[in-house]
Amino acid sequence: MAQKLLIVEENTAPDIEITLNRDGDPINLTTVSSIDLYITLGGVVTNSSTACSVVDPLLGTIVYTPGASDFTDPGAYNAEVVITYGDGTIETIYEKFKIQARTKLRT
Secondary structure (H helix, E strand, O other): OEEEEEEEOOOOOEEEEEEEEOOEEEEOOOOOEEEEEEEOOOOOEOOOOOOOOOOOOOOOEEEOOOOOOOOOOOOOEEEEEEEEEEEOOEOOOOOEEEEEEEEEOOO
């Protein structure tokens, strides 16, 4: 999942597709009950969680739709994905990914 996404502050589009891997192999998401994305800026959590949708469960592909309050400031954000399986077990993906938000030019 080691990805770096480039966006502009306050963007809410496009949807961002993420492939989840464990030890280099896609994570099977067929028994998942929820997937949440947590975002921080400078170590401070900027969202409590954002639900993601599964695109392809066998390939470990999910989609995240940026919320209006996810990137209100420019900077280097870190994000991690938390999977809750149908049996209640929880897996936090080890690799976090970076989102670089630049300042918008419009006011």
